[in-house]
Amino acid sequence: MNQFPPGFLWGAATAAHQVEGNNTNSDLWVLEHIQPTLFVEPSLDACDHFHRFREDIRLLASLGLNTYRFSVEWARIEPERNHFSLAALDHYRRVLAACHEYGVTPMVTFYHFSSPRWFAAMGGWEKKPAADLFARYCERAAAHLGDLIGFASTFNEPNLPMLLRWISNIDIPFPTVLRMGRQAARAVGSNRFGCFFLGDAAKLQEAMIGAHHRARAAMKSGPGSYPVGVNISLQDEQATGPKNKRDQKCREVYDEWLKAAAQSDYAGIQTYTRCRVGKRGDLGPEEGIELTQMGYEFWPEALEICLRYAHERCGGVPLYITENGVATEDDSRRVEYIRRALSGVLRCLADGIDVRGYIHWSLLDNFEWIMGYRPKFGLVAVNRLTQERRIKPSAYYLGAIARENRMTDLLEAPTGAEYPV
Ligand code: BGC
DSSP: OOBOOTTOEEEEEOOHHHHTOOOTTBHHHHHHTSSSOSOSSOOTTTTOHHHHHHHHHHHHHHTTOOEEEEEOOHHHHSSBTTBOOHHHHHHHHHHHHHHHHTTOEEEEESOSSOOBHHHHHHTGGGSTTHHHHHHHHHHHHHHHHGGGOSEEEEEEOTTHHHHHTTOOSSOOOHHHHHHHHHHHHHHTTSSOOOOTTSSOHHHHHHHHHHHHHHHHHHHHTSSSOOOEEEEEEOOEEEESSOHHHHHHHHIIIIIHHHHHHHTSSOEEEEEOOEEEEETTEEOOOOTTSOBOTTSOBOOTTHHHHHHHHHHHHHTTSOEEEEEEOOOOSOHHHHHHHHHHHHHHHHHHHHTTOOEEEEEEEOSBOOOOGGGTTOSOOOSEEEOTTTOOEEEOHHHHHHHHHHHHTBOOOOOSOOOSTTSOO
16 A cells, blocks of 8 residues: 555644744743853754745645644743733734645644743743643634644643653763753843753653643634644654663653643654663664764654554544654655655554654754754755755655655655656
C-alpha cells in the first residue's frame, strides 16, 4: 500500500520565535542578549516571517502542501501583564486569512517555548498564577482568532524539560546556566527568571498539564469549532541495559502527556531520532551511525515506533505528526529521511493506526535555539543577508507526495525541474 487516507494533512511547520524576527519582548530574547549566554548567536531578524508571512504561505501552498503549522506569540499578544495588543492579534488574523486565501489549513500552536518577559520576571511556570495567566491569554487569543483556526494546540513539546533531564552524554555547563539565570533576572529588574528551559522540570510538568486542560476548555468556549490537542516530543527509546530504566524514562517523559492528549482531541507527535537508554540515562549515538547536524543519529524509522507507542497509550484519539525532520546541509539526506519516515507511516496505517497528517519540520531554515542558524532543517533555504528564499529538492519531493496523496516512485532526489512552482 502506498496510498494515504483521503483528507490526509500535508504540511510544514515553523514557530514564532524561530522565524518571525525581533521577538524583543520575549524571555528568550533576554537570554540571547546577556553575558554569559548559552546561545551561540541571537535570533535578530530571523526569517523576517513577521513581514514575509504571505509569500511564505503562498510558497508552501505552491509546493502542494495543504497545511501550515505555526505559533502565535504570547509575548506580542500580551506585552505587559493584563494588557492585550489588538494590533498583534490583528496581525495573526492576517496570517490566518492568508492561509485560507491559499487553501491551506492553519494549525496554530499557542505556546512554542517562548514567554513574555514579564512572565519570566514573575517566576514563570513554577509560580501559582501561571496556569491562570496562560488560560486567560489563550481565551483572549482564541476569542479573536478562533473562527479562522483549523487546528489548535496548547503547547509545543511541554515534555522537553523532562526529556533533557535524561541527557547524560552531553556536558551541560551548569555554572554558566546559573549565571545566565541570574543575569537575566537582573536584566528584567527582578530577583527571578522563570523560563521554560530553566528550573524544575517536574514542577513545570505539573503546572503545564493543568494549564493545558484549562486553556483547552477556554479555547473550546470561544468562536469557531476546531480540534485542540498538544504536541509531544516522542523519540524511539531503546534499552541497551536493563529494560526497566528505559521504561522509567518513558513513564517520566511521555506517559503523563500522552494521557493528557488522550483526554484532548488529538495527539501531535514530534519525532526526530532514537535514543539508547543505559543504566544511567541516555548513552548518546552509537559509533558508526550517521549523525545529523544536531548530533542525533539519522534514524527516520523512529517515527513508526513512536506512532505505535502513542497509539497504545492514547487509545482512540487521532494522531497527527506535527514535527518530523532532519538537520542537514545535504538535502538528498532529507529526501531519504522523508521517504523512510513516510514508509513507516504507511505501515502504521496498514495496521489500522489512525494517523491523519504529516507536518514536516521545518518550512524554512531558521533559528535553532541555542545552536543559532547553523543547523538546517528547512525545506526552503533562507539567505541570511537578503532574506531570499530558495526551494530545496526535498520540498518538491514532499510536495509531489502531498499532491498525489501517495508515495511516489521517485528514487532519486528530484531537482525541482519536474515540479514547476
Ligand atoms: C522543536 C522545534 C525545533 C526542532 C528541531 C523541536 O524540538 O519544537 O522548535 O526547532 O525540534 O530541533
